[in-house]
Amino acid sequence: MDTLIVSLLNGVIYGLLLFMVSAGLTLVFGMMGVLNFAHASFYMLGAYFAYALQGTLGFWGAVVVSPLLVGLIGVIVERFVLRRVHRYGHGHELLLTFGLSIIIAELVKLCFGNFPVNYRVPASLDFAAFAVGNSDYPFYRVLMGAVAIAMFVLIFLLLTRTRVGIVVRSAIYKPRMAEALGHNVPAVFMGVFGVGAALAGLAGAVAGAFYTTNPNMAIDLGVVVFVVVVVGGLGSLSGAMLASLLIGVVTSLAVGVDASLADLLGLIGARAWAERIGGLFTLKLSSLAATIPFALMLVVLLVRPGGLLGEKA
Amino acid sequence: MSTCRLSCLVIGAALCVATGLTFAAPVKIGLVETLSGPQASTGLLFRTAVRYGVDRMNAAGGWNGEPVQLLEYDNQGGPTGAADKLKTAIADGVQVIVQGASSAVGGQLTEDVRKYDMRNPGKEVLYVNVGAEAMELTGEKCQFYHFRFTGNAQVRVKALVLGMKQSNALGTRVYSINQNYSWGQDMESAIVEDASLGGYQVVDKTLHDVNKIQDFAPYVAKIAAANVDTVLTGNWSNDLLLLMKATRAAGLKDRFGTVFLDQPGNLGTAGDIALGHFVVHAFNPEAGGAEGERFVADYKAKSGHIPVFIEPQTAFGMAMVAEALKQVKPEHGALSVTALAHALETTRINTPLGEMSMRGADHQALLPMVVSTVARDAKFKADDTDMGFKPVKVFSASDAATPVQANCKMQRPD
């Protein structure tokens, strides 16, 4: 029972981390129609900037300033790089963001080296929040979850209750009409891209201390974030939240399940037969834990391609 | 032409032919390594160590009066790139291939070298393996022109288990968690096999996806539920760091026995979490005595940092190659790789930790192993932290060795 509770908690917090990174991505897709391959690179940049700044500004200062820097980089990228390619179509923008992700990863390796860097949770935050069973639950994890939830609530309120949010939503939905009404739509696009990048940077600054900060961060997280965005629905914030939680919890729980298809067939008495065949039948679910998100993505794409909460394709 | 000049010419030519110095071909060593891309960090360390080894060879006079040339090839991270660069290296005249960073690349190289040597008798190349530790390279895939100068899973686990047992850190309940590929599977089998040797019981074992898991908390939950004293793992890089961090976050007091804790960046990122954990490696600067300190100082002067992680074993491997080269005389002005291979089988060198030799049956080097623990009072600190690796026990080459694998059927060119 304890392991179940711990697994659920871990899954939820991991899901919330995924949400922090994918929120910006899904917003940008909804707005520009292009899936930004470089989004996970912004996550990595956030972690590295926070590491570089924590010496001079302290942990909290670094966590505040680093997303601002990343947001600025996002604005520059959108204004000078992506806008130029906008007229050639979505395919080109996608490929350009892919090129950008390579450039950012290589620049990070150039400046900070190939090995993981020494970015750690500060001692003041490194204690146990509560105990579950015979193991502790670290406070920093709870903090990460709190930051993610606060982010969700803030963005949701911003988009639905404020004037800026209405302008942004109209620019996403009907850009020409919004432009005709006198709003500066290109500036809105730039702003949303910057905010999306800043969100990813914040996620990096917060999570990089808990997990590791190394040049392969973007690649490691990038694919799972893609899956989250697709499963949740491209463009839908609540979809991203739902999908991240789903994937986080499922991945977490699957690790504890050592059953395989052979065990399932054992229910109808065919276990020995399945075990003799081997291969797919004796693969344990726990060792497949990292594969499940992709299977989920495939199923969702085939059954409901708009995602769980997205629009119909 | 006068008879005097003609006879001088003839005598001169005869002398040249007699001494075999007509066309002295320098020995070319080719490093086919992962020098870029996600896994480049380890590959670059191998390059530093191999450069150090070759520089020492040339400082001692090279071979046959010529300096040994080192050519470097980037295998772009995978076995396909390695296969291509191998062909390029052979076309450039390389006779000795050195590689270490990946067992997948090692598997590809050893097979390609074997096939090339089979198809081109008389123009063989040699594969010097300084880091790929998959068992099959000296097992199922063992071949005469492959030499491994590092440990393997069985050697590592045996030393680790005995070293931890001696420090009373092993306990009786052990959890094995490894990556789900050849290296991790080799580690798991070795951990299970050595249960009686170490006097422990493997309570549970897990194999997880390689480099795909960000959140190890579910695995830590399993470890906590198993209620063990020690966790033995062959994980490296992110998989090891995240596992250790997650264990600490959960407040578990289990001791970790690892193989790759000394990878640069690990102690810095892990911080205090790492204190008290164990690692088995081929060298510890503190355990080498005066000879060891000299080696460390020399290495630091040439490269800018003390030899860590895979660098010492690579340097020792290159020293063995250098020693074997000294015993090989040129044939028609060039190096005979077969002769070099024969010489390598009987080479012995003295490392700061003890004697190192090569086993002819499977071409696995017999080298000393050190088990160390992470402590604040270690003499050499790592990663700009206040912690370092303090040696606990040194195993001589014969103590650390494990038997030849049954499925190694080496065909010798005699």
Add this chain to the structure above:
Amino acid sequence: MRGRGGLGALGTVGVALLLALPWILSQGLLNASIQMLIAALFACAYNLLAGQAGMLSFGHAAYFGVGAFATVHAMNAFGGSGLLPTPLMPLAGALAGLIFGAIAGWFATQRTGAYFAMITLAIAELLHALAPHFKGLFGGEGGVSSTRMPSMGVTFGSTTQMYYLVLAWVLASLLALYLYTLTPLGRLTLGLRENSHRLRFLGYDVHKLSVLVFSISAMFSGIAGSLQVINNEAANYIVFDAGQSTAVVLNTYIGGARVFLGPAFGAALMTFFGYAVSDLTQSWLLYQGILFALVMMFAPSGLAGLFGMPDRLRRRFGTAAVVPFFALALASIVLLTAGTVFLVELLQRILSQDYRALAAGAPPWPPISLFGRQWSPAAAVTWLLPAAGVACGAATMLLARHKLALLEGRQEDTAAEPRAIEGERTPA
């Protein structure tokens, strides 16, 4: 017709050059040429789907890999004789690619656009994640290895023999792909890209058509995969990696998706770039990324599209007018490249851990050796040189663009004048 004849002549010269390559190149470069040919075939097969049918697939490495593994198992099973002698091995890859492509394509083509791309990505990633678990099929980390058996009197032991085998298959496949574009099915493929709604209205089953095109593209990708396996005598599940899928997309778009041989050219160029530059510098991935980004931004129809430009400009403005523009453009590219490369290499050495350890004390910092000379990081010239290169290159580029604008402006003026002269006999 004249254009066709010209192209035909060019093609013949090209093929003759390729046939004569083993006599011209060293063995190392010949091996690189084999890789370039394989990459070119893969890119052209991919372009059938992406450039001609308009379906951007992000997981095409799956079909390349399936072809590769099918071939390696066939090599082990047949041993170079019997039903599939060594020269005919790529047929195994073709068959496997076709079947798997049909299955995957049936699912993937049910959606379009970004969703189609995501499905193909998901299939490839799923395969990549599952492959390590199926040791028997995919061989675990060391992969599955095999040996090229002699067949039909040829040993296939040397690089030259392999080169001719690969060349034969690649040329045959490219010819097949080209002939495909001339058939009605090829035209329908273009219709898929232009307007699939209208195709549906014309009565065609668009889904079946898409699956057919997908399968054909996967078949040729399988042939490319099997050629690589025959060359390397081993297949490893790393071939399913997302990096391989993205590499073929990169190659295709750098070369130009609208020209038939554009992807082949792009693939050959990028493969050679990786081969040549990876041994020269550690930062070659950065250069590749920058090159890709620049091509995407400034030459969106790819490098093949750039080839027509000099001729077009020459015919429009006359050679004398255009030569200074090209000289300036070339000079600016050279200066910018030199300056950037110098700066990147310098930074890479200064910021490396080893140098930072060596320079840990107070200045004077040790000099860095680059391009055969020693540069001191504290000296101004070390930084001014690349800065000057980049600045001059940028200035020259601006000058070149200004010149082009002048040319185009002058063209418009001269076009306006004759009419005025004809219209008014006597100027007012």
